Amino acid sequence: MEKLISSRCNLQSVPESYILPPERRPGELIVPLCNTIPVIDLHGEFGCNRSELIQQIIKSSQEFGFFQLVNHGVSVELMRDVLIVAKKFFELPAEDKASLYSEDPKQCCRLYTSIDYATEKVHFWRDNLRHPCHPLKDHLHHWPQKPTQYREVVGRYSVEVRKLSFWLLDLIRDGLGLESGYFRDNLSQVQLMALNHYPPCPDPSLTLGLPKHSDVNLITLLNQQDVLGLQVLKDEKWLAVEPLPNAFVVNIGLMLQIISNGKLKSADHRVVTNTSVTRTTVASFIHPSSDSHIEPAKVLVSKRSPPLYRAFIYKDFVITYRVHTHEGKPPLEHLELPS
Structure with a gap:
């Protein structure tokens, strides 16, 4: 528990173990707000202007690898309440969180800090609570009992965001021409839920909340506070993602890039910190099952468009992904087939 960055009150300087090598630091350069990030409006109901929505989603996923989603059908109250309960969880006394803290990634409901604290050379300025969500009846009893409203709020939220995620995947499926x-x-x-907590940092130029990475999964829906922190790499330049009220940031995962045979893009992104405000986010990840066979969809492969990636089992890729991401290596490089 003492390793949690949120447990280290009143730090006046960044501990040496959190200071990144100069080439990996965000530095003091001002990162511009990206005013070209696609914003897709669902107009409050699923299924409206379906063909137009498909075109917008596919175009955004090809050019950026992510987009913001507004008027998506998840209530403003639920979007707000899940962020409130997440913030309350991290504000709990240490004794109320101690039973959840673990450095074992196999623990079902797990509170931890950084990414892999025990083995990494440099730590990241983040505490994280992560647990599976579906089906609720199989996992709910492992979740935190405090705050008292945690299970009810996060349970309702996970159901709604899962429904929205699969609706988006159905649109992507149709846009790619995959079978029903x-x-x-x-x-x-x-479905995994991750609550991320980024406390204020004495010197944000020296460290990161999360390093440069692409999401390993199929699709991510991020609900974030109105505090800057998320940055995306576009044309080799970092751009700050401005939080829109009650919007989801949707990230295309590496598995969609592979299944689409490179037609869709998984964007590199990172998280920076700030000196004055705690930033809390809630991310829902849709992953294939560990034994899923992943390869470019056969309908997207032809003599004119040969497969870009070799087939693999998802759990095997996750192991190499963690190693390569920590080492700063392109995670798909070892899967790429010669052209």
Whole structure:
């Protein structure tokens, strides 16, 4: 528990173990706000202007690898309440969180800090609570009992965001021309919820909340406070993502890049800190099951468009992804086939 960065009150300087090598630091340069990030408006109901929505989502996923989603059907109250309960969790006394803290990634509901604190050379300015969500009846009893409203609020939220995630995957499926049920039937999807907590940092130029990475999964929906922190790499330049009220940031995962045979892009992104305000986010990740067979969809492969990646089992890739991401290596490089 003492390793949690949020447990280290009144730090006047960045501990040496959090200071990144000069080439990996965010530095003191001002990162411009990105005013070209796609914003897709669902107009409050699923299914409206379906063909137009498909075109917008595919174009955004090809050019940026992410977009912001507004008027998406998840209530303003629920979006707000899940961020409030997440913030309350991290503000709990240490004794109320101690039973959840673990450095074992196999623990079902796990509170930890940085990414892999025990083995990494430099730590990251983040505490994280992560647990599976679906089906609720199998996992709910492992979740925190405090704050008292945690299970009820996060439970309702996880159901709504899962429904929205699969609706987006169905649109992507149609936009790519994949067969009906491709994601729902061919891949047994796992939903993980991650609560991220980034306390104020004495010198944000020296460290990061999260390093440069692409999401390993299929699709991510991020609900964030109105505090700057998320940055995306576009044309080799970092751009700050301005939080929109009650919007989801949707990230295309590496598995969608592979399944689409490179037609969709998984964007590199990172998280920076600030000196004055705690930033809290809630991310829902849709993963394939660990034993899923992943490869470019056969309908997207031809003599004119040969496969860009070799086939693999998802759990095997996750192991190499962690190693390569920590080492700063491109995670797909070892899967790429010669052109």
